[in-house]
Amino acid sequence: MSRHDTSCAGTPTANMGSLMTETHSSRLENLLTPLHRWRGLGSVDKYALYTRVSMQLIPVAVILGYLVGASDFLSTAGIPSWRLVVVGLYVLLLLIFPILIFEVHPDLNTRPRSPVEPLFRVGLVITVLGLVVSLALQHPSFSTADRLTAVIITVMSLFALSIAYVPWLRYSWLIILGLTLVVGVIVNMTVPVASWWVVFAPITVITVRMTIWTVNVMKEVEHSRELEASLRVTEERLRFAQELHDTLGQHLAAMSLKSEVALALATRGDDRLEDELRELQTLARTSMSQMREVVQGYRSINLATEIDGARSLLDDARITLHVHGAAGDVPAPHRELAAWLVREATTNVLRHSDATTVDLYLSDTDVRMTNDGASGAVGRLSGLGALRQRADAAGASLQVNCEGELFTVRLLLESAVPA
Structure with missing residues (x-):
C-alpha cells in the first residue's frame, strides 16, 4: 500500500468492458444528480425546498381537480364545451402565478432569487379582476350557464388569493374574513352547495402563514448559529491579539527606552554603549521567544x-x-x-x-x-x-x-x- 492511499470502490482497468461500465456509470450519475444536489443541501435548505415544492403541488392538485370535478359539474348542467375550455384556461393562468411566486419568494428560499414583486402584482391584479367579474356574473339577470360558470371562477379566484397573495398582505385576517363573508353570501344564492368551499379560504391563509413562520424560524436559527461561530472566531482573534499585546508590549517599551539611551551614549561616545546594546539584543531575543510561544499555543489543539x-x-x-x-x-x-x-x-x-x-x-x-x-x-x-x-x-x-x-x-x- 502506498504512503498516501486514496480510493473509492475499486480501480478502473484499461479495457473495453470497463470503459462501457464507466460510460453507464456516468449516465447513471447524471440521472442521480438531483439526488446528489439534495444530499449536498443543508437542513434549512432542504426544509425550504420541501416546503416550496409541497405548496406548489397544491395548485397543481386544484387544476387537476377542476379537470375532473368542475368540468363534470358544468357539463352535467348543460354548459357548452367551449365555455369549459375557456374557464379551464383561465384557471390554469390563475394558478400558474402561485406556483411561480412560491418558487422565488424570499420567505420560501434561503438564497436570493428573482424579484417576486412583478409576479405578485400581475397575478394579484388578474386574480382580483377574475373574482370581481365572476361575482358580478352571478346576478340573477344573467343566464344559468353564466352564473354556474362564474361560481367556478369565483371559488378558484378566492383559493388563489388565500394561498398566494393574502398571507403576505397587511391586515390579511380582515381581508380574508371580509372576502369569505361576501363571496360566501353571493355563492350561496347561486349554488348553495359550493358555498361550503368558501370556508376553506381562512383555513388556507392560516396554514400558509404558519408555514412561512416555520421556514423563517429555521432560517433565523441557522443565522444565529453562523453568527455564533463568527463571534467565536472574533473572540479567539481578540484573545490572541490581547496575548500578543500583554506579552510584547512591555518588552517593546523597554526596547524603545534602551534604544534612546544607546543613541544618547553613542552621541557622547560613552563606553557604556556596548552594554546597552547587549541588553537591547537580549530584550529582542526574549520578545521573539515569547512571541513564538504565544503563536505555538494559539496553533496547538487538544x-x-x-x-x-x-x-x-x-x-x-x-x-x-x-x-x-x-x-x-x-x-x-x-x-x-x-x-x-x-x-x-x-x-x-x-x-x-x-x-x-x-x-x-x-x-x-x-x-x-x-x-x-x-x-x-x-x-x-x-x-x-x-x-x-x-x-x-x-x-x-x-x-x-x-x-x-x-x-x-x-x-x-x-x-x-x-x-
Whole structure:
C-alpha cells in the first residue's frame, strides 16, 4: 500500500468492458444528480425546498381537480364545451402565478432569487379582476350557464388569493374574513352547495402563514448559529491579539527606552554603549521567544477538546458520534495530529456528506473516522491535503477510502507505518 492511499470502490482497468461500465456509470450519475444536489443541501435548505415544492403541488392538485370535478359539474348542467375550455384556461393562468411566486419568494428560499414583486402584482391584479367579474356574473339577470360558470371562477379566484397573495398582505385576517363573508353570501344564492368551499379560504391563509413562520424560524436559527461561530472566531482573534499585546508590549517599551539611551551614549561616545546594546539584543531575543510561544499555543489543539467539540457539532446536525477508545490511547507525540484529523474529518462530514452516524476509533497504532454518508467519489479536499502535510512532517501516513456509502479517513501513526 502506498504512503498516501486514496480510493473509492475499486480501480478502473484499461479495457473495453470497463470503459462501457464507466460510460453507464456516468449516465447513471447524471440521472442521480438531483439526488446528489439534495444530499449536498443543508437542513434549512432542504426544509425550504420541501416546503416550496409541497405548496406548489397544491395548485397543481386544484387544476387537476377542476379537470375532473368542475368540468363534470358544468357539463352535467348543460354548459357548452367551449365555455369549459375557456374557464379551464383561465384557471390554469390563475394558478400558474402561485406556483411561480412560491418558487422565488424570499420567505420560501434561503438564497436570493428573482424579484417576486412583478409576479405578485400581475397575478394579484388578474386574480382580483377574475373574482370581481365572476361575482358580478352571478346576478340573477344573467343566464344559468353564466352564473354556474362564474361560481367556478369565483371559488378558484378566492383559493388563489388565500394561498398566494393574502398571507403576505397587511391586515390579511380582515381581508380574508371580509372576502369569505361576501363571496360566501353571493355563492350561496347561486349554488348553495359550493358555498361550503368558501370556508376553506381562512383555513388556507392560516396554514400558509404558519408555514412561512416555520421556514423563517429555521432560517433565523441557522443565522444565529453562523453568527455564533463568527463571534467565536472574533473572540479567539481578540484573545490572541490581547496575548500578543500583554506579552510584547512591555518588552517593546523597554526596547524603545534602551534604544534612546544607546543613541544618547553613542552621541557622547560613552563606553557604556556596548552594554546597552547587549541588553537591547537580549530584550529582542526574549520578545521573539515569547512571541513564538504565544503563536505555538494559539496553533496547538487538544485531542479531548476536539472530540467534545465534534460531538457537539454533530449533535446539532442530528448526527450520532460513537467514540471507540479514549484520547489517552493515542501516543502523546501524535495527539495533536490526531486532533487535527478529528477537526478536519468533522468539518468534511458537515459540509460534504449526508451522514447519520460517525464512528471514531482511537488506538496506539492508528486513528480513523468513518461516516455513512458518502455520496460519490472522493474529490479534492484541501483540508485533508494540509493534514497530509502534517502527517508527513510527523512521520505518519494519511489514508482516505470510500466504499459505497462509507467514507473513512485513517491516520497511521509512526509506529504502524510500513517501512
